[in-house]
Amino acid sequence: MAIGDIIVGVDIGTTKIATVVGEVNNFEQIETICSTSYKCSGLKKGKIINEEEISLSLEKTIKDAEDETNLKINSAYVTIPGKYVTIVQNSITKDAKDKYAGISIRDVQNAIMQVKDIEIPEGKTLIDIVPDKVILDNGTVVTDPVGNLSSSFTISAQIILADKEYVRQLNNIFKKAGLEIDGIVPTTLAERNLILDKNELHDNIAIIDVGAENTDVGVFEGSTYVYTNSIPVGGENITNDIALVLNIEKEEADKLKRQYGLALKSFIDNDNDIILNTCKDNNKNKIIKSSELIEIIEARIEDMFLIINKDLNNQGIKSRINNVILTGQGIVNISKSDVAGKINLNIPVKISTGRLIGTTRPAYRTAYALVRYIASRPFTKTVSSSIDTKSSENIFKNILERIKEFFYS
Secondary structure (H helix, E strand, O other): OOOOOEEEEEEEOOOEEEEEEEEEOOOOOEEEEEEEEEEOOOEEOOEEOOHHHHHHHHHHHHHHHHHHHOOOOOEEEEEEOHHHEEEEEEEEEEEOOOOOOOOOHHHHHHHHHHHOOOOOOOOEEEEEEEEEEEEEOOOOEEOOOOOOOOOEEEEEEEEEEEEHHHHHHHHHHHHHOOOEEEEEEEHHHHHHHHHOOOOHHHOEEEEEEEOOOOEEEEEEEOOEEEEEEEEOOOHHHHHHHHHHHHOOOHHHHHHHHHHHOEOOHHHOOOOOEEEOOOOOOOOOOOEEEHHHHHHHHHHHHHHHHHHHHHHHHHOOOHHHOOEEEEEOOOOOOOEOHHHHHHHHHOOOEEEOOOOOOOOOOHHHHHHHHHHHHHHHOOOOOOOOOOOOOOOOOOHHHHHHHHHHOOOOO
16 A cells, blocks of 8 residues: 555445545555445345446445545445355465575465365355465464465465355446446455454454344454355334334334334333324324333344344354454444343344544445455555556456465565
8 A cells, every 4th residue: 555545445235325435644544535425225135126226326426426536436346245255264385486595476476376266156256365374384374474484384365255146236336337346345344343443353253233124244263254144134124113013104113213222121211101193093192102112122133133143053153253243323323232132142242333433424334444444455456546447357357466466565
């Protein structure tokens, strides 16, 4: 990364598309210079249902960002929900060509080109390679092996695969908006460095990011990305449940959720009366107890955690998780959701809004996290007005070029 480099991150959500433009400042830190968003309903429960609508909304956010920054944006990075992602762990041991001269750049290049050689399942495509660690012949773990006097070395990496159809849809969306994709990053991988503190970065952690209609789960064992998935449940489900059970308008249901949001009925201090203003029953101004409302919220949150718990158990990784970090706009405003999580998952749960205070608004959290994540990787290719759009290079080729630079940028 060089001073003045620009990185553009895009997050496609259920209700909006968020774009963040970051620039490397004089202290070689990423600084947000612009954040834009535009409403969009082309994504439903994590599925792309309307490419045209998403493309138009993306084009709008990019145009607004260009107007605000006076840049010409040709390409961007974009997040992908966990349900479309498969993580394959792989490693390879290579001999240094000249053990007396030390490990060379060419040795590392060859190792990286070979570590990606796995059998890719039907319907999947490679979107990233995340080198995890390098171990020298004496057992020493290093981040940069070049120049080390070691007769051999082992590189371990996570090979990130994605559903080919979803990637095709993303390419279509960006192409229609006049953009290219620099890279596709799983949501929880992008968020890790933003929402975890220094101690948590070395722990076995599960991140649960609750959105409007989709909840992403990512599991990390230290720096190793172990698993990700997403379930079609989010904050909107709670709103819909309230509207359905109480027979009121959705707008009022959302307002009640925000005003009385509590994940566990046992924590109610005062069981107050609530007047329903839009009740469709014969009694227009129906009165209920707050406990009735909380009971609806509690049931949906319990259901969400139980689905996640079952998935983690099915993957055989639940017992290895020490802590859970709960984040996302779909749940952070619901009090005691961390306690509900601990009860249903039987793992300590902490709510985190990320290191965003004074930095950027929660609506842009994931897009901002994506920009920071890309900036933290030494092989980053940046996007700026001074860089022409690459001719129709495919994502796979871009990945290999970026990975080649990992150890010697």
